[in-house]
Amino acid sequence: MAVAGRAGTYPRIGGSYANTPAYYRRGLRRMAFTASVTLFAAMLLSAYLMPFAYMLVTSFKDRDQIVASATGPVLPVDPLTVEVNGREVPLYRVPIEGEVRQLALVTPGRRESVFVDPDTGEEVTWEGAWRTLDPVYVFAPRTGNFAEVWRGIDFPRLLFNTAFIAFTGTAGTILSCVMVAYAFARFPLPIKGTLFMVLIATIILPKQVLLVPTYAFFDAIGWTGTWLPLIVPHFFANAFNVFLLRQYFMQLPRELDEAAMIDGAGPLRVLTSVIVPQSYPVIIAVGLFHVVFAWNDYFEPLLYTLGRPGLQPLSVGIQQYNFIYSQQPHLIQATALLGMVVPVALFFFSQRFFMRGIVITGVEK
Amino acid sequence: MSTHPSRTGGRLSPLAREQRLWGWVFLSPWLIGFVAFTALPIVASLVFSFTDFKLTSPEDVSFVGLGNYRRLFVDPLVKVSLGVTFKFALISLPIAVVLPVALASLLDSKWLVGKPLFRTLFYMPYVVPVVSAIFIWQGVLNNSSGWLNRILRSSGVLGPNWLDDVNWIYPALVIIGLWGLGNAFLITLASMQAVPTAYYEAALVDGAGPFARFRHITLPMISPVVFYNLVLSIIGLMRYFEVPFILSNGTGRPGSSTMFFNIHFYKTSFVFFDMGYGSALAWLLFGVTMVLTGLLFYSARYWVFYAGGERG
Numbered sequence: 001m002a003v004a005g006r007a008g009t010y011p012r013i014g015g016s017y018a019n020t021p022a023y024y025r026r027g028l029r030r031m032a033f034t035a036s037v038t039l040f041a042a043m044l045l046s047a048y049l050m051p052f053a054y055m056l057v058t059s060f061k062d063r064d065q066i067v068a069s070a071t072g073p074v075l076p077v078d079p080l081t082v083e084v085n086g087r088e089v090p091l092y093r094v095p096i097e098g099e100v101r102q103l104a105l106v107t108p109g110r111r112e113s114v115f116v117d118p119d120t121g122e123e124v125t126w127e128g129a130w131r132t133l134d135p136v137y138v139f140a141p142r143t144g145n146f147a148e149v150w151r152g153i154d155f156p157r158l159l160f161n162t163a164f165i166a167f168t169g170t171a172g173t174i175l176s177c178v179m180v181a182y183a184f185a186r187f188p189l190p191i192k193g194t195l196f197m198v199l200i201a202t203i204i205l206p207k208q209v210l211l212v213p214t215y216a217f218f219d220a221i222g223w224t225g226t227w228l229p230l231i232v233p234h235f236f237a238n239a240f241n242v243f244l245l246r247q248y249f250m251q252l253p254r255e256l257d258e259a260a261m262i263d264g265a266g267p268l269r270v271l272t273s274v275i276v277p278q279s280y281p282v283i284i285a286v287g288l289f290h291v292v293f294a295w296n297d298y299f300e301p302l303l304y305t306l307g308r309p310g311l312q313p314l315s316v317g318i319q320q321y322n323f324i325y326s327q328q329p330h331l332i333q334a335t336a337l338l339g340m341v342v343p344v345a346l347f348f349f350s351q352r353f354f355m356r357g358i359v360i361t362g363v364e365k
Numbered sequence: 366m367s368t369h370p371s372r373t374g375g376r377l378s379p380l381a382r383e384q385r386l387w388g389w390v391f392l393s394p395w396l397i398g399f400v401a402f403t404a405l406p407i408v409a410s411l412v413f414s415f416t417d418f419k420l421t422s423p424e425d426v427s428f429v430g431l432g433n434y435r436r437l438f439v440d441p442l443v444k445v446s447l448g449v450t451f452k453f454a455l456i457s458l459p460i461a462v463v464l465p466v467a468l469a470s471l472l473d474s475k476w477l478v479g480k481p482l483f484r485t486l487f488y489m490p491y492v493v494p495v496v497s498a499i500f501i502w503q504g505v506l507n508n509s510s511g512w513l514n515r516i517l518r519s520s521g522v523l524g525p526n527w528l529d530d531v532n533w534i535y536p537a538l539v540i541i542g543l544w545g546l547g548n549a550f551l552i553t554l555a556s557m558q559a560v561p562t563a564y565y566e567a568a569l570v571d572g573a574g575p576f577a578r579f580r581h582i583t584l585p586m587i588s589p590v591v592f593y594n595l596v597l598s599i600i601g602l603m604r605y606f607e608v609p610f611i612l613s614n615g616t617g618r619p620g621s622s623t624m625f626f627n628i629h630f631y632k633t634s635f636v637f638f639d640m641g642y643g644s645a646l647a648w649l650l651f652g653v654t655m656v657l658t659g660l661l662f663y664s665a666r667y668w669v670f671y672a673g674g675e676r677g
Contacts, residue, residue: 187388236398
């Protein structure tokens with residue numbers, strides 16, 4: 001680094017001189033900051049996501065492994081055994097003369113035990129309590145839980161129910177919210193401002209106030225015990241998505257609308273060939289929000305599919321199954337995994353649309 | 366071509382009238398939905414609350430005047446469940462407001478490498494269905510086999526019985542709720558990144574340290590989003606139901622510490638089908654929510670800063 005003398009010829013970078021001690025000190029400091037902040041964030045993230053690891057690990061264990069893991073290894077493992085003289089015997093890690101050897105326990109004893117080296121057949125007598133030794137484990141995940149849970153909750157049926165409710169609702173939400181947002185963004189209506197305030201106010205309204213009469217109404221027209229109360233209301237727009245779409249439509253240039261109108265396009269044509277093609281990202285975001293909402297929804301499906309197990313979506317089906325099997329963590333975690341796999345996969349595949357949509361709803365407020 | 370209605374002698378031009386008609390057509394899904402699924406149910410709910418309507422015997426319904434509202438004062442569960450809801454709100458609201466800001470500051474740091482990945486992964490638990498999340502946390506928080514207590518034990522601390530101890534159930538509910546902070550965190554981060562860098566440069570010239578810059582530039586600039594998160598958190602708390610309901614199967618255990626207001630409401634209305642009284646409970650909650658959000662909106666003028674000056 002020491003290029004002699006004349007400081008004036010060093011290139012200036014960020015107020016400091018490159019290739020000087022000060023420059024390198026600064027670089028080091030920067031690296032230390034970067035490393036520690038990133039490391040801290042990574043630790044925080046691991047703690048935040050740790051429960052997923054618990055779920056994964058537990059859902060791949062069987063009952064014996066669950067019992068063993070209460071005090072022993074965290075991963076789904078089995079103790080390794082070898083055949084010695086026609087007998088299956090467990091392998092242990094035995095410390096002998098400063099090295100740890102993997103030996104098969106042939107004759108367990110309280111004070112001393114006889115081990116056999118599985119490779120050479122050599123007999124070793126080891127003094128000490130064999131129960132204090134660590135067994136040799138082999139990674140042995142079990143997939144049986146998923147098969148059992150799959151049948152137990154009738155996963156294909158629940159998945160179909162959830163997907164049907166979610167996707168018809170999504171179609172309804174997109175259709176209705178795009179229309180309503182278009183009306184709010186582009187049409188001169190007399191009390192539009194007031195109506196928009198009313199729309200936004202419905203966000204604050206607690207759902208409970210509406211729930212009792214709505215339920216009584218759906219019951220009176222025979223819709224309880226069907227999917228209709230979970231689907232039909234979504235064909236009538238909702239405040240969040242209308243707000244999101246309206247914000248987006250408002251910042252689209254009106255010149256394109258007007259050009260299309262001069263070419264003879266009616267309002268519906270302007271919507272379908274000018275507004276919608278420019279708005280795919282936000283329309284996709286609305287669709288994603290609805291799918292995630294429907295997958296997550298528990299309360300209303302619980303109310304309206306009560307006593308009709310064949311109609312339940314995943315959320316309700318999983319909860320009721322686990323209510324019966326509440327003492328079996330491996331089955332419970334397997335259902336938890338099955339319940340979240342679709343929305344999480346959807347999120348990872350489309351996170352750009354997803355996160356942009358959220359940012360629009362939040363920041364524009 | 367004008368997009369505004371041009372009035373000719375107090376009457377709309379045919380073009381403007383046609384435009385208006387289309388506007389109403391496009392608005393109609395919401396208008397119909399608002400009347401059918403919001404306005405009418407509100408009126409019906411109010412009417413119900415003055416009757417002894419029971420879904421199991423809908424034919425013999427009669428007006429009971431203020432009877433249901435009087436019952437609110439003598440029903441011991443109303444006091445208990447409101448107390449539980451408020452107590453939990455006091456613990457969880459500060460966390461719901463502060464944590465997203467803290468996390469967003471971390472992810473906004475210029476020292477952080479791999480920001481997009483961190484942002485995605487910190488947000489991800491938000492899309493996990495609540496039922497799955499509850500079962501996962503129930504395992505993690507288990508007294509003996511749960512990972513949290515195992516980690517504590519390995520560092521020499523005896524972890525509490527999170528889910529069965531009245532003193533630890535609220536912290537446990539807060540921990541479960543952490544996965545629901547993704548939305549608040551993400552919009553806070555977005556609004557932090559939208560703060561013009563010129564402000565920070567000017568503050569640097571004036572010799573402001575990192576803390577002063579956060580206090581006097583970042584905080585005021587993101588205050589509208591903090592306000593928005595606070596409003597949504599309060600609404601969320603007033604709707605809080607799934608987590609305690611699934612954890613305790615609606616029993617309110619341990620003790621009556623998870624007998625949240627909505628569990629009482631749910632049981633009254635949809636287990637006992639006592640819908641007249643259920644409606645009165647709903648209106649009580651509605652009143653409380655209105656008062657709280659009203660106070661919040663009133664307070665906004667003192668601490669929420671709108672850069673354009675268009676509000677406030």
